[in-house]
Amino acid sequence: xxxxxxxxxxxxxxxxxxxxxxxxxxxxxxxxxxxxxxxxxxxxxxxxxxxxxxxxxxxxxxxxxxxxxxxxxxxxxxxxxxxxxxxxxxxxxxxxxxxxxxxxxxxxxxxxxxxxxxxxxxxxxxxxxxxxxxxxxxxxxxxxxxxxxxxxxxxxxxxxxxxxxxxxxxxxxxxxxxxxxxxxxxxxxxxxxxxxxxxxxxxxxxxxxxxxxxxxxxxxxxxxxxxxxxxxxxxxxxxxxxxxxxxxxxxxxxxxxxxxxxxxxxxxxxxxxxxxxxxxxxxxxxxxxxxxxxxxxxxxxxxxxxxxxxxxxxxxxxxxxxxxxxxxxxxxxxxxxxxxxxxxxxxxxxxxxxxxxxxxxxxxxxxxxxxxxxxxxxxxxxxxxxxxx
Amino acid sequence: xxxxxxxxxxxxxxxxxxxxxxxxxxxxxxxxxxxxxxxxxxxxxxxxxxxxxxxxxxxxxxxxxxxxxxxxxxxxxxxxxxxxxxxxxxxxxxxxxxxxxxxxxxxxxxxxxxxxxxxxxxxxxxxxxxxxxxxxxxxxxxxxxxxxxxxxxxxxxxxxxxxxxxxxxxxxxxxxxxxxxxxxxxxxxxxxxxxxxxxxxxxxxxxxxxxxxxxxxxxxxxxxxxxxxxxxxxxxxxxxxxxxxxxxxxxxxxxxxxxxxxxxxxxxxxxxxxxxxxxxxxxxxxxxxxxxxxxxxxxxxxxxxxxxxxxxxxxxxxx
Numbered sequence: 033x034x035x036x037x038x039x040x041x042x043x044x045x046x047x048x049x050x051x052x053x054x055x056x057x058x059x060x061x062x063x064x065x066x067x068x069x070x071x072x073x074x075x076x077x078x079x080x081x082x083x084x085x086x087x088x089x090x091x092x093x094x095x096x097x098x099x100x101x102x103x104x105x106x107x108x109x110x111x112x113x114x115x116x117x118x119x120x121x122x123x124x125x126x127x128x129x130x131x132x133x134x135x136x137x138x139x140x141x142x143x144x145x146x147x148x149x150x151x152x153x154x155x156x157x158x159x160x161x162x163x164x165x166x167x168x169x170x171x172x173x174x175x176x177x178x179x180x181x182x183x184x185x186x187x188x189x190x191x192x193x194x195x196x197x198x199x200x201x202x203x204x205x206x207x208x209x210x211x212x213x214x215x216x217x218x219x220x221x222x223x224x225x226x227x228x229x230x231x232x233x234x235x236x237x238x239x240x241x242x243x244x245x246x247x248x249x250x251x252x253x254x255x256x257x258x259x260x261x262x263x264x265x266x267x268x269x270x271x272x273x274x275x276x277x278x279x280x281x282x283x284x285x286x287x288x289x290x291x292x293x294x295x296x297x298x299x300x301x302x303x304x305x306x307x308x309x310x311x312x313x314x315x316x317x318x319x320x321x322x323x324x325x326x327x328x329x330x331x332x333x334x335x336x337x338x339x340x341x342x343x344x345x346x347x348x349x350x351x352x353x354x355x356x357x358x359x360x361x362x363x364x365x366x367x368x369x370x371x372x373x374x375x376x377x378x379x380x381x382x383x384x385x386x387x388x389x390x391x392x393x394x395x396x397x398x399x400x401x402x403x404x405x406x407x408x409x410x411x412x413x414x415x416x417x418x419x420x421x
Numbered sequence: 422x423x424x425x426x427x428x429x430x431x432x433x434x435x436x437x438x439x440x441x442x443x444x445x446x447x448x449x450x451x452x453x454x455x456x457x458x459x460x461x462x463x464x465x466x467x468x469x470x471x472x473x474x475x476x477x478x479x480x481x482x483x484x485x486x487x488x489x490x491x492x493x494x495x496x497x498x499x500x501x502x503x504x505x506x507x508x509x510x511x512x513x514x515x516x517x518x519x520x521x522x523x524x525x526x527x528x529x530x531x532x533x534x535x536x537x538x539x540x541x542x543x544x545x546x547x548x549x550x551x552x553x554x555x556x557x558x559x560x561x562x563x564x565x566x567x568x569x570x571x572x573x574x575x576x577x578x579x580x581x582x583x584x585x586x587x588x589x590x591x592x593x594x595x596x597x598x599x600x601x602x603x604x605x606x607x608x609x610x611x612x613x614x615x616x617x618x619x620x621x622x623x624x625x626x627x628x629x630x631x632x633x634x635x636x637x638x639x640x641x642x643x644x645x646x647x648x649x650x651x652x653x654x655x656x657x658x659x660x661x662x663x664x665x666x667x668x669x670x671x672x673x674x675x676x677x678x679x680x681x682x683x684x685x686x687x688x689x690x691x692x693x694x695x696x697x698x699x700x701x702x703x704x705x706x707x708x709x710x711x712x713x714x715x716x717x718x719x720x721x722x723x724x725x726x727x728x729x730x731x732x733x734x735x736x737x738x739x740x
Contacts, residue, residue: 074537119648128550130572132526139527139608140534147612147695150519151574153730163648163731166580169551169570177569181584184591205529206549212541264593266568268509268559271547278565281510408547409556411568 034418035183035259039114039241040359041107043100044346045081045234049107053346053356054363057371058393062345063234064220069133069202077211079219080202081234081347094134094143098155100237101125101199105160108195108239113254118162123195124182125152125167126174127351128407132203152199164191171407172305172348173264174198175238175355176415180262182242192244198352199237207233214307221348222375223304223341224311224383231305234347238356257362260400260416261289267410274313278412283321283402286414292400294322297337297416299370299401301357304341305348308380314404315382322386338396340389344374354405358415361401365419370394435641438586439740441633442497442625443704446470446488447618447691453708456687456701467619475561480548481604482521483557485621490558490598493623497633499596505562513566513594516555517581517601519574519696520617522548524606554602566594571696575672575725576646576733577601578699583644583735585626590641597626601700618694622701635740636707637720643736650677650732654723657734665719666736668709670702672724677732679721698724699735706737713739 040050045063047053063081069092072078083100086093109116131150138145148154153165170177175198182194216229242259263286267278287294303314322336342360349356364370372389379388403415443453449464450456471484494500499507525548532540547553552570559568567588571581578601585597605619627633645656654677663680671684673693687701688694694701702722709720718739725732
């Protein structure tokens with residue numbers, strides 16, 4: 033079975049729609065700026081990829097992750113030509129921090145907070161009448177995990193249309209603890225470059241409408257891309273560090289579910305979080321997976337798929353980052369254009385054999401894309417999407 | 422790819438999913454029948470029960486979850502007292518918790534305000550993400566299947582059971598450990614205006630054809646979520662008459678009475694259970710069926726009311 037992506041919406045530091053974000057990525061435009069959310073004197077790292085939408089500069093406000101989620105879902109529904117009424121439509125939201133920032137502001141500064149503000153069903157009910165709502169707090173693999181659950185729902189006949197989304201706003205405790213833990217102080221997120229010093233957070237939300245493919249072709253029905261499969265698993269190895277074995281397993285599982293060989297993949301949207309540990313692990317696994325071997329389909333022997341990492345310009349948008357990569361993949365497949373990895377000049381050794389797009393956007397004829405997303409708790413997800421022409 | 426992963430894929434179809442094990446880390450309680458009023462001496466004591474080497478550096482919710490998960494696996498015959506004996510590659514972990522890391526998050530914000538980030542402990546990093554609990558359980562027992570964490574409001578526990586069932590039905594897992602947990606703490610108490618239940622419940626779900634001893638059945642259409650509690654209950658009942666419900670386990674606001682069935686309010690003794698409630702309800706349903714091996718009983722669990730974003734209902738039937 034395959035699943036159609038019929039609507040897309042997204043907001044991030046570099047743009048307020050999927051098209052704006054894609055254009056910024058292709059132009060090599062980053063959302064990096066001085067940290068606006070918190071008192072910078074308390075932190076070592078003083079850069080982030082925030083959405084600059086606070087009413088009063090320098091004063092943080094609650095509810096931003098929820099606000100962007102509503103925007104992204106509304107965009108996706110409009111894009112799909114669907115009414116903004118989700119009474120019968122499941123909405124699956126992947127997030128790392130939920131409304132953690134709102135909880136911090138409540139605790140520290142006394143801004144109002146109700147227990148019901150902590151999960152996104154409350155706002156989705158108010159805005160779209162949705163009740164089949166699920167907040168999956170699945171770290172930075174969350175939105176691709178949510179996509180996997182959506183494909184299962186449709187395959188089981190429990191829904192024909194599902195909205196899948198992701199959202200996160202930067203939180204103090206998460207940003208601060210990461211800052212405390214990273215040995216170096218990154219001034220930018222530079223995935224796979226030898227100069228990478230670690231992860232910097234970004235903000236954003238993303239949503240897609242996933243639909244069962246119609247039994248008969250429907251003229252005029254627009255499909256951005258087709259989901260072939262999503263694999264999910266857990267390393268059960270380390271609380272925060274990636275495990276090459278678990279990542280290898282999830283990538284091969286995604287290929288198997290999609291019925292494709294590694295050699296069929298034309299584009300990989302890397303997790304690429306810019307931590308030395310992620311970059312060497314992910315690059316090492318992909319170098320092995322995409323090493324040409326017997327059984328590879330046509331297209332193998334050309335050096336493997338093109339690869340890029342949008343976090344080099346959006347920062348790590350946490351729970352929504354996997355789905356944001358998928359939206360970018362859908363646009364890349366359609367336009368035959370792949371944004372570069374910003375700031376990549378000297379790849380780490382493990383990435384030496386990978387076709388990472390550098391400096392400027394690449395053009396290519398693309399059919400199949402793989403999207404990676406890995407998170408704390410050792411959880412991994414990999415999706416395979418196909419171009420629709 | 423491992424042979425185990427292929428096995429999981431082959432078994433997708435529409436298996437009957439059953440609960441095969443229950444474990445509790447509930448203050449003052451040892452066995453699930455005590456949830457329904459059975460009285461024994463002793464029981465779990467969080468002051469002494471959450472210590473030990475393996476608990477070091479873990480957040481409170483993870484500790485409670487670990488204390489509930491192991492007895493559930495033992496109960497299902499998947500743990501020999503030393504280690505997990507099942508197939509890690511095809512075992513999923515599904516956790517429900519609304520306030521799992523809230524106290525950690527608030528405490529870390531306090532430390533930053535007082536001492537800057539240099540005052541934080543690096544060991545706190547996993548606790549900045551709500552899925553730390555699922556990760557802790559997966560790591561302890563080597564459970565490498567899908568991992569899901571639901572923070573979904575009053576119905577979250579029943580939602581978690583639903584998604585665990587779905588993972589098995591879709592062939593993504595053969596077995597699922599489902600945990601509902603809420604840790605107490607200053608921030609949670611302040612937010613709710615009252616202390617929350619401080620404990621965890623765990624279930625093992627698997628397909629009946631694996632040969633497990635079934636303790637309750639989670640049917641394919643036995644769960645519903647929607648705006649109206651009564652409509653959700655009616656949908657969960659499917660074609661069954663409300664009179665066939667032998668026991669109703671209501672949520673915190675007692676909405677969605679399925680008819681004249683006797684009701685037992687778990688929160689009367691346990692307090693506000695939030696994300697743990699649905700899993701506790703299923704544990705209580707298992708205890709109910711265990712006591713009546715020859716009856717064709719059905720237990721209805723519900724959660725959420727008109728003030729919430731949605732209500733959820735789940736019908737459990739005798740094995």
